[in-house]
Amino acid sequence: MTGGERKTMGRRTVIGGAAAALAAAGFEAAPAYAGAPSSTPSGAAGSGDQRVVRLSVLGTTDLHGNVFNWDYFKNAEYDDSAHNDIGLAKISTLVKAVRARLAAQKHTPEPLVLDAGDTIQGTPLAYYFAKIQPITGGHVHPMAAAMNEIGYDAAALGNHEFNYGLDILRKFQRQLEFPLLGANAQDWTTGLPVFPPYVLKKVHVRGEKPITVGILGLTNPGIAIWDKAVVENKIKFGGIVELAKSWVPKVRAAGADVVIVSVHSGIDLSSSYGDALPYPENAAGPMVEQVPGIDAVLVGHAHQEVAERFVTNQQTGEKVVLVEPLKWGMRLAMIDLDLQKVRGRWTVVGRHSQVLNANTVEPDPKVTKLLQKDHDKVVEYVNSKIGTCTEAMSAATAPWEDTAALDFVNFVQADAVSKALAGTPQADLPVLAIAAPFNRAAAIPAGDVSVRDVAGLYIFDNTLLAVTMTGAQVRAYLEFSAQYFKQVTGTGPFTPDQVTNAPTPTAPNGTPDYNYDILGGLTAPLAYHVDIAKPVGSRIADLAYDGAAVTDDQQFVVAVNNYRQSGGGNFPHVSKAEVVYNRQVEIRQLMIDYVSTTGTVDPSAFHTTDWSLTSNGAPITVTS
Template identity: 50%
Template sequence: MPDHASDDLTPGTEDPPRSGFSRRTLLTSASAASVLLAAGWAGAPKATAAPPAKSVRIAILGTSDLHSNALNWDYYKDAAYADSAKNAIGLARVSTLVNQVRAEVGADRTLLFDAGDTIQGTPLGFYYATVDPVTTSGAIHPMAAQFNAIGYDAVALGNHEFNYGLGYLDNWISQLDAPALAANAVHAGTAVPRFEPFVIKNMHAGRGLPAIRVGVLGLTNPGVVIWDKANVSGRVDVLDVIESAARWVPVMRRRGVDVVVVSVHAGDSGLSSYGSDLPVENASALLAEQVPGIDVILFGHAHNDVPQRIVANSTTGDKVVMSEPGKWGQRVSRFDLDLALTAGRWSIVRASAKTLNSNTVEDDPALVAVVKAQHDAVVAYVNTAVATSTDVLSAAESCWKDTAILDYVNHVQVETVTKAIAGTAEASLPIVSIAAPFNRAATFPAGQVTIKDVAGLYIYDNTLMASVFTGAQIKDYLEYSAKYFATVAPDAPVTPEAWTNASGTPDYNYDQFSGVTYDIDISQDQGARILNLAYDGLPVAADQRFVVAVNNYRQSGGGGFPHIATAPVVYNAQVAIREAIVAFASTAGEIDPADFHVVNWQLVRAGTPVF
């Protein structure tokens, strides 16, 4: 049985972090000597050291950012998943890889962990949270059913676990056979974890040998308090990843663990997508560097394939092996640890990491069968027709042109907010709207438009809100959004795709306004690009007030846009924007760009339109 942590420990009651853990050698496919030099070791262990009496190899496997991908299926295309890199996705593929490693190393010497973002991200996750919620039906969530069938040993919580509220999350956790960990998600105003902080697993080392005790600490992302403020405010605080690990790693060491693993939902860049008011968002490498006593870090959140990264702890000099398994089950991180038994204690003498590619195997039929009925229900749902479109509407150019398909999102948001605030003090204000190009591949075909098409356009489970902005705030907001574009000379060739994503800004952080007109002069420096901002043909005054329809992610501060997080909220009915689009289209029966498409913004260079 696993040894679970208690929740009644408070900061200050633990011993200080220990230093001087045994030095470890991390091996890759290169020779041991070359890796020692590359990793910064001064040399091998002293020649006088006694040889280890026994050695055992264990494997630690990890996934992250599965985002409700159970099968190798693209619900938006209604076909098997395919991309240009020939990736495969889904837990059914992961299961095959896990079975292979267990057969190779031994099931009793293999552990499987996850680093979060599991229950949101595809129509499968959305369907069983909102359309036919498992909290009402009593059904087992498909991702819980698959986790149990594979046999996960522990699951860390990601920020998207909080998207559907704490009640839904608690229900999902109750369905898991494995513990769900988040040491830094505490009851608001306290240091008491709301979820289990860590778990210790005893691994069989061989007859007559002591068990190998592996502790795994789970940590979630501080951004939860911004991105899901409505769900956690006053109920859950998320503390600093590094400070929380410094609190709990010594507790685990005192309980006699031989190996400390951290499963953390944080990338390794050391950067944040929000301001400095919260702890660092992508802190996993800082965690390895600053907290002594960690051996292995499985990390996620950034959706990168990082087979192996080695970070030296600044206090002890010990090397920490890290890996990130990409996204959606495309990769599985594999850590191989060789442990030696000396004086009755196990210590790591060699460690390495790599990622396994899911496209090298086929789906595990047993895992397909686990979710087949639920998958089929979602396929039927997303193929339900909601309206007829008079034209093909494509998002392919939405990142540099005002397109009808993105105008449709803004049109629905404005209509929904207009009805909601009728009769209020704000009803007399102009209503404008914000939307971003989430998916360049989104298309409404001419003819029948289905839920699948809407879901492909609006891929996030955001809800609709409305706040009050001044004209000056709209100008600031648009200037911030315009940093998405590179600075382009007036006479440079027209290559708009190459101009986007400047400074690493993703498409979903390029917000466009409807309801006001403006130019974006990309030949100017960032901060001086918005020209001719007007409403109803007249320049927007700095103190002019507007109601702004916006999604909850942005209103909560996601993306770091100015003013919006503190703007007065006048509408928040928790209406999912995707569902609002489906309902609006169903009621209207027809999607005709002539009813809503207005070209109200354009790219210019030195005042001359690009297109």
């Protein structure tokens, strides 16, 4: 695959205050290549093959539909405990500042701009133009418009690109003015790539032949599980290491002087789906270790900030630089590659990387103006009133105590399944539902309820399914879920971080809230205690349905989201259980529809305290 030369030279206009903006963002000039002649500083003209040229590559990842520094669920400017800012409007300001700085330096090439995936899902802005006013009707996706304005050179596919189906994804791809790469997204039958695997970019150097940069894109194999309903029998996903071994030599053979991999996969080896697939979820580090010929890697998927990490290739001994710029446009990655001609060909002789903080700059007025109408339309939509609530419901404590907020999610799911099963062989089975505390900040107020209030409880675009499970399988499922808790002694009081988000072999940095599930019954309670003084695997006590102990052979229908049913989180039994309901209806929309239809949410109609945390049978206290 070959790409044209950059067409964004007009964006190299020097902007006032670029140096100050970069300094505030944390920019540090990388040291000159140590092997450069003392009379020829890095980036300056030298004699013959002694000249060293610095190529900069900028990168984002896991933007998740964020253009503006705005929290649609709070209807306020985005803020968090670290006071991060988000969105492409701020990233655009940083990109322009870097371009301006480099433009002021003679003989320094213009930087490339890349993304490592998960672009079109994650905010009401993204949802609106996928479901309410789909881009298939002709509207340009706001993420495409913003990224085109910034002047990206390439992007890798993320797993969430597939959430809205292939029609939306292909339309988004056509709207981009740069290639969307995915070497391991392969035709189900032929194995050939169904997206461009790589692109070659010619980077001009004054007085020299261009540097040819090969950009290889790889996405996450977990798509085969997480979006099975979208891709099965159409697209399969090979392993990141395996496909890199195949494609990196091809990129080199096509003429690349430099090979950069944009990969939607974390650095450290792990998989949330265990051994459900033969290929790991997070494999950027092993890829570098095992595949020679890679110069730098833009990492995504793990939502971590990695300013600079070097991994050594086992075959060549080369130290390759990897960088991950957190998420949502909070950071801009900057890779600096020092190149020198060796026997007439550009060769990387030095590598550095850093991340720039977006909270130090103002949003780019061009991006803001371009997408203000889209933003205003979505703000109006999410703030529209759809009903009332008799008392406030908060998810703040949902990970460690039974709350009305999560009971509401489970009630809506179970109610939809129960009604759909009328007249089927499963109609008389008790219905349970599974929910996770996705968003501790979510709350539905007393009084008027808006779309954003309800949507805040369910921030993912999952669809609803139902499966049949036995009592033994339900118990095993709950035991697996309970590994979310750290083992304790005594009854506290504990702070939340002392009991939640326990590290596991598949989540070494701590089990995320979305991989802790709570089960509840529809017409009768499913009651249990989670004894976190006990070791993992023997924590569920007093499991009962409708007041009677659950037996191993008892039959249940269990409402579950598509992520979990397809293997996300590697929970036992659910992915292999018989599916008795699957209408591809989004859970969040079911909740919005419930409020719109009934007009009133009354927690007393569905909330009872059915589960609790204990320590050797005694209740524990968690204080936030």
